[in-house]
Amino acid sequence: MRFNPIEALRQQLDTLCHADKTGFIRLTTPCQVDNLMGWLNVQSVYPRLYWQARDTHAVECAALGAVKAFDSPAALQADLAALADAGGQQPDYFGGMAFDPGAPGWEHFPVCHFVLPRIELKRDQSGATLSLNLRFDDRGPTAEIAQAYACLDALVEEQPLPHLQPLVYQREDHPSQQEWVAWVGKVTHPDHLMHTPKVVLSRETCLATPETPNPWALLSRWQAGAADCFHFGVQLTPHEAFIGCPPERLYQREGRHLITEALAGTTRRGRDAEQDLVLADELLADKKNTLENQCVYQQLLSQLEPLAHHIQMGEAHTVKLRSVQHIRRLIHAELHYSVTDQQLLSVLPPTPAVGGVPRESALAFIRQHERHQRGWYSGVFGRISHASSDLAVAIRCAHIGPQAIRLYAGAGIVAGSQPHEEWQELDTKIADIMSLLGMG
Incomplete structure (x- = not known):
């Protein structure tokens, strides 16, 4: 007889009904799954989220439903602290934040939205597990258990993802x-550069189409060719999705140890390994691109200084992606004992790699000139827990709506930026x- 993970969780929940219940409880069972996005795509529970960090052998996560949802880093931090004080198991929270809380955003994407999911499907090198999450500290146990049973009853087996078809579209x-x-002319004018040496301008490419692709099929294909990137997807409602394969980390925290990075400065990939190396060397030697990267790491260092000690910055090196190469510098720091994820999220984003330097004057230029809404593009997406957190900067992404796909790209404009070259970089x-x- 085939093992049924949903039935196994239901049996654990039956047992839990007769036990004392406090705080957070996670029920877990092993399971078999071929494609987490194929499983996610056929579920009827929302929100639906997918996350895999950039690191080799990173855990792959699919999440459904919300035991609790949080509309601010402060509310999330309060929940983290309450559960940490209570001891026992600690949950993972998944979600994201918009680029600019002070600007109008996307209609169905709040400024901040993190969830403690009801269902988690995770896979690593040792195999896959299916988990059911429950909370009993601030809600009636009868209703909580009933909601958990209802979510289990709604789960269905994975199905193959649909094939992607070429789109008919208007761009x-x-x-x-x-x-x-x-815009580039205004930013690079000497008078403007005196007070704002870098502004990251963005473009929205709207592809109007009568039939949009399945977001999970698109993300799955995209992921296959996007090594050394984060991979994320979120559907808060059935009719919209936000997916991406960003190369840039906002920060990774393991206990008090923090890793962040300056990822800025771009060139194309070469036709072969030899040309690739020549382009990489030219990128590292280029004044305009090194200035762009310098603006990023100098601001990151100044932001981290009051929060951490033993801050160390690595050497500049190139990161090779499928179509482009970037300059990257890693920054390691030991956080002061009292520093929280709430503080990090209030200080670090939007990074100078997606906003500019100084932040407020760059944002003022963006708010004045960009008529499209960035929403969660160039914002934050990832996982937060008491012990560790890992968050990406939400670039290289697509917002998929009922009749349009919106693609976003940005370019850091500094002294020496040429508008036609920057436009080509967006493409x-x-x-x-x-x-x-x-x-293509």
């Missing part, structure tokens, strides 16, 4: 290339997903 860029040239940054949509 419109916001801003237009003519507007972009004017290079969306080349991977455009090719998956049959448009």
Whole structure:
């Protein structure tokens, strides 16, 4: 007889009904799964979230439903602290934040939204587990258990993801290339550079189409060609999705140890290994690109200084992605004992790699000129827990709605930036997903 993980969790829940219940409880059973996104795609419970960090052999996570949801880092931190004080098991929270809390965002994506999921499917090198999460400290046990049974009853077996078909679409860029040239001219004007040496301008490429692709099928294909990247997807409602394969880490925290990075400065990939190396060497020697990266790491160091000690910055090196190469510098720090994820999220984003330097004057320029809404593009997405957290900067992403796909890309504008070269860089940054949509 085939092992049924849902029935195994139901039996554990039956036993839990007769036990004393406090705090957070996770019920877990082993399971077999071929494709986590294929499993996620056929479930009827929302929200649906997917997360895999950038590191080799990182745990792959799919999550469903919400035991609790949080609309601010402060509310999330209060829950983390309450459960840590209570002891016992500690949950993972998944979610994200918008680029600019002070600007209008996407209609169905709050400024901040993290969830303690009801169901978690996780897979690592040792295999897969299916977990059911419950909370008993601030809710009636009868209702909580009933909701848990209902969620288990709604689960269905995974199915193969649908095939992607080439899209018929109409493309419109916001801003237009003519507007972009004017923006870059304003940012690089000597008077502007005196007080704002870097502004990261972005473009929204809207692909209007009568039939949008399945977001999980698209993310699965994208992930296969995006090594050394984070992979995420979220559906808060059935009609919209936000997916991405970003290369940039906001921060990783293991206890008090923090790793962040300055990822800025871009060139294309070469036709072969020899040309690739030449382009990488030219990138590291290029004044404009090294200035762009310097703006990022100098601000990160100044932001971390009051929060940490033993801050160390690594050497500049190149990161090779499928279509582009970037300059990256890793930063390691030991956080002061009292520093929380709430403080890190209030200080670090938006990073100078997606906003600019100084932050407030760069944001003022962006708010004044960009008419498209960035929403969660260039915001934050990832996992937070008491023991450790890992969050990505939400770039190289797509917002998929009922009749349109919106792709986003940005470029850091500093002294020496050429508008036509920066526009070409935007096209290079969306080349991977455009090719998956049959448009490359």
